[in-house]
Amino acid sequence: MKNLLMLLLSIFFFSCQSKENKNTSVSDSDSIATNKDTLTTKMVTNTKEEINKQVGDTIFMDSKNEQGLFIADGLLDSIHPKVYVKFKNEDLGELNGNIIPAAGKGNIRFNQIIFPNKNSDGPFGMDLKIPLTQKGNHIIVIGHSQMADNPYWGKFKVQLENKKK
Incomplete structure (x- = not known):
């Protein structure tokens, strides 16, 4: 049985x-x-407006506007407390960047830049001014400052410009 x-x-x-x-x-x-x-x-x-959009926690900066600037909208929330901005540098020069929060002010900054050789620099403020001495893919980390209260949650605009030497 x-x-x-x-x-x-x-x-x-x-x-x-x-x-x-x-x-x-x-x-x-x-x-x-x-x-x-x-x-x-x-x-x-796919159009130019859709290219520099945030997907998950990453913004791929693939397209410049008429003024030669990389511009994209981003979002920081509890799921994505850091946003990674990836762009390819083809010319040596100086990188200028700005973060513009939708609320006007907020605890948000450029936390770090990671160069193609995996070296990094940072932290910075809401403005970024750094020489680019390497060609290749760079990653910029955007988030709130750990040293300040009230982390920023919400929309922001990031603007990057590479001034050639």
């Missing part, structure tokens, strides 16, 4: 397992097709 019960349980679990695998493989292929279509649609409708 024990053996029969074990055999029936084994068959039951095996049959349930094979049905799940069939359904999972169909839904995976459907989601892949949907994601592919979504990516194609995004690539076609």
Whole structure:
């Protein structure tokens, strides 16, 4: 009797397992097709206004405006207490940056800049002025000052300008 019960349980679990695998493989292929279509649609409708947007906790600065400035809107909240601004430097010169909080004032600053050779510098204030002596991908960390009260939560605008030597 024990053996029969074990055999029936084994068959039951095996049959349930094979049905799940069939359904999972169909839904995976459907989601892949949907994601592919979504990516194609995004690539076609991508404009300059959508390029420098925050995705998660990162802002990719890919496009300059008519004045040669990188400008993007960002958001600090409890989920993303730091925002990483990534940009590619192709010219040596001086980097000037500004953070403009939506509320006018706030406890927000440039915390750190990470250079392509993984060296870093910081902290800075709401304004940034630093020489760029390396070409490559730079990362700027924006957040609130740990030394001050009332961390800033909300929208802000970040503006970067690379003045060539």
